[in-house]
Amino acid sequence: MPRFAALAQQAWLSVPAVACLAIATFLWNNRRLPEPATAGLAESRLRASIRRMVEWLTEANPETQAGFFFTWQTLTRSQPHRTVIAIAVAAGLTHLLMALATSGMHRLELPSMPLGLFGINIIVLASLIAGFRYAVTVPPELASNWTIRLAWLGDVRGYLAGVKGAAIVALVTVPLLVLLPLHVALFGFAIAVVHSIYGFMVATATLDGLFLGYRQFPFGCSYVPIENPKLLWPAGLATVLLVTYGFADVERFALQTATRTAALGAALAAIVLLVKIIDRAKRRERLPVNFDERPALATQRLGLFERIANHD
Numbered sequence: 001m002p003r004f005a006a007l008a009q010q011a012w013l014s015v016p017a018v019a020c021l022a023i024a025t026f027l028w029n030n031r032r033l034p035e036p037a038t039a040g041l042a043e044s045r046l047r048a049s050i051r052r053m054v055e056w057l058t059e060a061n062p063e064t065q066a067g068f069f070f071t072w073q074t075l076t077r078s079q080p081h082r083t084v085i086a087i088a089v090a091a092g093l094t095h096l097l098m099a100l101a102t103s104g105m106h107r108l109e110l111p112s113m114p115l116g117l118f119g120i121n122i123i124v125l126a127s128l129i130a131g132f133r134y135a136v137t138v139p140p141e142l143a144s145n146w147t148i149r150l151a152w153l154g155d156v157r158g159y160l161a162g163v164k165g166a167a168i169v170a171l172v173t174v175p176l177l178v179l180l181p182l183h184v185a186l187f188g189f190a191i192a193v194v195h196s197i198y199g200f201m202v203a204t205a206t207l208d209g210l211f212l213g214y215r216q217f218p219f220g221c222s223y224v225p226i227e228n229p230k231l232l233w234p235a236g237l238a239t240v241l242l243v244t245y246g247f248a249d250v251e252r253f254a255l256q257t258a259t260r261t262a263a264l265g266a267a268l269a270a271i272v273l274l275v276k277i278i279d280r281a282k283r284r285e286r287l288p289v290n291f292d293e294r295p296a297l298a299t300q301r302l303g304l305f306e307r308i309a310n311h312d
Helices: 002-029 045-057 062-077 079-103 120-135 142-151 157-187 189-210 229-254 258-282 298-302 304-311
Strands: none
Touching (some): 062 079, 062 120, 062 157, 079 120, 157 189, 189 229, 189 258, 229 258
């Protein structure tokens, strides 16, 4: 009962906060967007600065720029994709509120810091990256499929680099900056910055790892439902929780000394570099892209055709 009373007091803050966030995201998702003819008349200085920065980072590669800006526009203007990202944000915030409700906002000694507080970054970023990985399989418009086919030069690598770059900016860097004040209040400035850098490297490796076996054109191919979702989603959730709390335990141990902190940072950097090398090696050969992929029939998934053929 004392524990329940303490959680009930915290619910006075968390429940209205979640309700306000749900209303705000609903209104944002259903806002009326400006017409393309009028939206392009005036460009703000901030948007122009972002565009020039992206052009500089992409080294004026038109395919990479196309992937970046098409992904950015899809995530901000397409209602189905905004819904997917909103669900991912809600999943990440659920763990954040649970961790704060059970641990509180008190700054504790590092060895006694709850693992749930260290796992806030990883859970939020993992939810967003998983939602993004699913979102790239959903085409924003049916007409975009044919437009992409007409303009595509046959190499998806530059475009995919731009797609992942947009995800790094919008779904990794921005959330880390938003969560940084919270981590400064919990850990202090120095540890919070190192913790955010760790989260950035883990998110980068995770994003590249989820796209290692992806051979389609992001946002340009027909939608194919996930096979065995009842098995995939629970297994994925269990894996994320195990990895998150396992890494949180390792990070809490490493942050206690400068040597272990540097060693963990070097190990994460090596993992990021290794995943990128593997990704580049797997994409040396240009493979054909099936823009009109269809889900396998139920009889094909069960293998009935093979059994009938063998029986005959």
